[in-house]
Amino acid sequence: xxxxxxxxxxxxxxxxxxxxxxxxxxxxxxxxxxxxxxxxxxxxxxxxxxxxxxxxxxxxxxxxxxxxxxxxxxxxxxxxxxxxxxxxxxxxxxxxxxxxxxxxxxxxxxxxxxxxxxxxxxxxxxxxxxxxxxxxxxxxxxxxxxxxxxxxxxxxxxxxxxxxxxxxxxxxxxxxxxxxxxxxxxxxxxxxxxxxxxxxxxxxxxxxxxxxxxxxxxxxxxxxxxxxxxxxxxxxxxxxxxxxxxxxxxxxxxxxxxxxxxxxxxxxxxxxxxxxxxxxxxxxxxxxxxxxxxxxxxxxxxxxxxxxxxxxxxxxxxxxxxxxxxxxxxxxx
Amino acid sequence: xxxxxxxxxxxxxxxxxxxxxxxxxxxxxxxxxxxxxxxxxxxxxxxxxxxxxxxxxxxxxxxxxxxxxxxxxxxxxxxxxxxxxxxxxxxxxxxxxxxxxxxxxxxxxxxxxxxxxxxxxxxxxxxxxxxxxxxxxxxxxxxxxxxxxxxxxxxxxxxxxxxxxxxxxxxxxxxxxxxxxxxxxxxxxxxxxxxxxxxxxxxxxxxxxxxxxxxxxxxxxxxxxxxxxxxxxxxxxxxxxxxxxxxxxxxxxxxxxxxxxxxxxxxxxxxxxxxxxxxxxxxxxxxxxxxxxxxxxxxxxxxxxxxxxxxxxxx
Numbered sequence: 001x002x003x004x005x006x007x008x009x010x011x012x013x014x015x016x017x018x019x020x021x022x023x024x025x026x027x028x029x030x031x032x033x034x035x036x037x038x039x040x041x042x043x044x045x046x047x048x049x050x051x052x053x054x055x056x057x058x059x060x061x062x063x064x065x066x067x068x069x070x071x072x073x074x075x076x077x078x079x080x081x082x083x084x085x086x087x088x089x090x091x092x093x094x095x096x097x098x099x100x101x102x103x104x105x106x107x108x109x110x111x112x113x114x115x116x117x118x119x120x121x122x123x124x125x126x127x128x129x130x131x132x133x134x135x136x137x138x139x140x141x142x143x144x145x146x147x148x149x150x151x152x153x154x155x156x157x158x159x160x161x162x163x164x165x166x167x168x169x170x171x172x173x174x175x176x177x178x179x180x181x182x183x184x185x186x187x188x189x190x191x192x193x194x195x196x197x198x199x200x201x202x203x204x205x206x207x208x209x210x211x212x213x214x215x216x217x218x219x220x221x222x223x224x225x226x227x228x229x230x231x232x233x234x235x236x237x238x239x240x241x242x243x244x245x246x247x248x249x250x251x252x253x254x255x256x257x258x259x260x261x262x263x264x265x266x267x268x269x270x271x272x273x274x275x276x277x278x279x280x281x282x283x284x285x286x287x288x289x290x291x292x293x294x295x296x297x298x299x300x301x302x303x304x305x306x307x308x309x310x311x312x313x314x315x316x317x318x319x320x321x322x323x324x325x326x327x328x329x330x331x332x333x
Numbered sequence: 334x335x336x337x338x339x340x341x342x343x344x345x346x347x348x349x350x351x352x353x354x355x356x357x358x359x360x361x362x363x364x365x366x367x368x369x370x371x372x373x374x375x376x377x378x379x380x381x382x383x384x385x386x387x388x389x390x391x392x393x394x395x396x397x398x399x400x401x402x403x404x405x406x407x408x409x410x411x412x413x414x415x416x417x418x419x420x421x422x423x424x425x426x427x428x429x430x431x432x433x434x435x436x437x438x439x440x441x442x443x444x445x446x447x448x449x450x451x452x453x454x455x456x457x458x459x460x461x462x463x464x465x466x467x468x469x470x471x472x473x474x475x476x477x478x479x480x481x482x483x484x485x486x487x488x489x490x491x492x493x494x495x496x497x498x499x500x501x502x503x504x505x506x507x508x509x510x511x512x513x514x515x516x517x518x519x520x521x522x523x524x525x526x527x528x529x530x531x532x533x534x535x536x537x538x539x540x541x542x543x544x545x546x547x548x549x550x551x552x553x554x555x556x557x558x559x560x561x562x563x564x565x566x567x568x569x570x571x572x573x574x575x576x577x578x579x580x581x582x583x584x585x586x587x588x589x590x591x592x593x594x595x596x597x598x599x600x601x602x603x604x605x606x607x608x609x610x611x612x613x614x615x616x617x618x619x620x621x622x623x624x625x626x627x628x629x630x631x632x633x634x635x636x637x638x639x640x641x642x643x644x645x646x647x648x
Contacts, residue, residue: 046514159603160377189376190541191600194585198599216515219587246591260519261589262548264571271548273519277484 007075008178008210009035009058014072016053016062016234023282027053029234030072032308035178035227040204040211042221042242044257045231048278051214054231055180058212059097060089077177095125098171102183104163108155114141114166115151121173140169144199161192168200175207182214197224218257222246227314230254233279233289236308240315250317252294255329288320296321296329335366338503338535339388344397346383353609357383359559360397362634365552367502370529370536372550372567374543374582378604380559381539382426385505388537389421390414401503419449422496426508428488432480439476441491442466445498465494469524486517493524503535510545522549543586547571552640555579558607558615561634565641575637575648577620614646622647 016028028050035041045051056062058074060081073080076096081089101107109117118137122128128136138148144165155163164184171179181200185193201224204211213224221228222242229239230251238251249255256274263269276293279285285292291301300320308316321327341363348355358380365371375381386392388399390406399406401417409417425431432441442462445451452458463473469490480488489509496504506525510518522545528534540546546553547567554564555576563576574580581598588595600619614631617623626646634642 046516161603189604190543190585191376191581192603193587194597195599197587198597217587218589222589222591223587242591246589257515258589260515262522262544264544264547264586264588271519271522273523274516275520277486277517278514 006036007034008037008077009033009212010073010075011054011058012073012075014054014057014074015070016050016057017068017070018066019068020066020282025066025281026284027067027234027281028057029284031231031234031236033229033236035210035212037210038208039227040213040225042225042228043212043214043231044216044218044221044228046216046278048233048281049231050234050281051231052182053234055099055182055212055214058178058180059093059099060086061093091125094121094176095174096176097178097180098174098176100164100167100171100179100181100184103187104160104167105187107167108163110155113152113154114158114169117166118151118170118173121170125174136173137169140173141166143172143203144169161188161195164188164192164196165199168196168203172203172207176209178210178212179204180212180214183216184213185220186215186217200224218246218261230257233281233284235289235305235318236316237290237319238315238317239308240312244312244315248315249329250311250315250322251319252296252321252329253290256293288318296327335368337364338367338402339537340364340400341384341388342398342400344384344387344399345395346380346387346392347395350608355608356559356610357607358387358394359610361556361559361561363554363561363564365503365535365537367535368529368533369551370538370549372538372540372546372553373556374540374546374553375556376541376582376604378558378607379556380607381556382507384556385423385507385537385539389418389423389505391423415449419499420501421503421505422499422501423505423507424489424492424496424509427512428485428492429480429512432488432491434480437477437479438466438471438491441480442494442498445495449499451499461498465498468497468528469494470520484517485513486520489513489521490524493521493528497528497532500532501534503537505537505539507539508541509538511540511542518545525549543583555582558604558610560615560631560644561642562616562644563642564634569638569641573641575641575643576616576645577622577648578616581621 011031011033014028014031018025018027031054043051057069062069074082115134115137118140119133122136123133138151141151142148146165185196188196225242228242228245229236232253238245238254259272262271274293279289287302287304288306291297306318306320308318310316343360343362344358345360346358348357373381387394394407406417439462442465443458446458446461466473471490510521538549550567553567553570555562557578563579574583581600584595584598602619605618612630613628617627624647632644632646634644637643
């Protein structure tokens, strides 16, 4: 295990709910996440699993109301950011922790030049003068592979892939320690996605950043991440190194995700979808939230919520099936 | 030899824009045999959806012809077209945008039946709707629900039921699973596959997702800026991609195989503009193998090995 000092981010028992007229949306229900320095953690899950809510909590950007951080601690380099003032938090956002959002088409301001949008960040956090900031904006653009001359252009003059590069540039302008990327390439074409992923990997290594990569694409996790946490209905159902989770999959949901993917090299293998649907986060099932869709579920699963327990140093799984000695998943070969 | 159900000859669609003529589809040729699936792959703006719409004549082509069972769709008159529409249907990409929010599931699924006056009484129509719902895996209790009450997977099942209502032979599937989560995506893919087996359907499967298309298709055609660059049986295409674009596209798919890391081919730049494209090969600007000959124009598709067609002057 990592000692506290090695961690850039240490989240303990985070609970986030949204109070709506229809009822309480239980988005995140007790999550523990540890990210060591210079590591990349992948957070995987389907729509509504709580991926984005977790990310927004780290920046304290949960819209309130209706969102409430009900409990838990988020330590950023040893300091609990849930306890600090909003003024202090503002200094952290963009400087220590930066975020890349999913949609490059909507996260840039259409009426400001891209240079001005990058300069804003450095001016704010590093107290540079306007002209110094503009110069830095140009350098940052060069870093993501866009000629500095283009800093006077507006977002509409850029293609989708280029816009995403600008967003990466904004996020990296202040050399953050932790970069949170929320589905950064989902809106991009596959060849452009490959370029953006290479760029992010390269910059991460050069700048020595830690990263959280939120995605629904297990392929991206395999290519970019060291560790992975699989989220289902606001809980981590399995976590560990990428090798552990991919090669010795333990949770039935993780298995279901893998079985849902077409295998590129084996056309004959029929995909095996997970039956049923994600549960409504307003009315989560009793016990393990996955039990109505789980082929291995038994009595206990309908009553008690399983806690994450560790098999080996880093491989955690939250599943009652492992109470039975010798239990093993039969993952599609 | 199976019967050919669809043939596309030199199909073109140009759109007039302020900045010039946009060559969305620029002279493509292919055919599909009955009961088979042709995957049409490409990135945004390559013309794959336009091709799908041209085949169903939801758009009028600029040039070329579409032959359905030997009959020219592009010159069919109104009455003939009415009959043809029963045979050729489409499933759209976005189940959130393609269903009228003010219509119930019953109204949505029965709409094609009523439009074509398939049955002369309500009871028969209702029976057919119930049967269709069963076929696509929608619970009967949802018959009076509205689209907003349903999740994406169920909405896409409505789209499938609508497409199946008239018992068509050919279905154009335009990115039918792109908007869905992986586990739901797998459910819909299996459904489409089962339906094909049961009803002998022919699919034109349009997608940007190569792993999906490989799973689903007998043949794959790769499209780039309005032109087909390569076409081959899917196993062959994945084993032996020949066009530089196909190679790059295949290498760009993020793979879950952590032990066999493949060499990734990174392309330069991005797709160029389809407006007034230059004479040269459409891919020349991004190609890692570009030579002088490529600037003279794009070669026609030629057969390089049985069933494997390629449009490249260098390879």
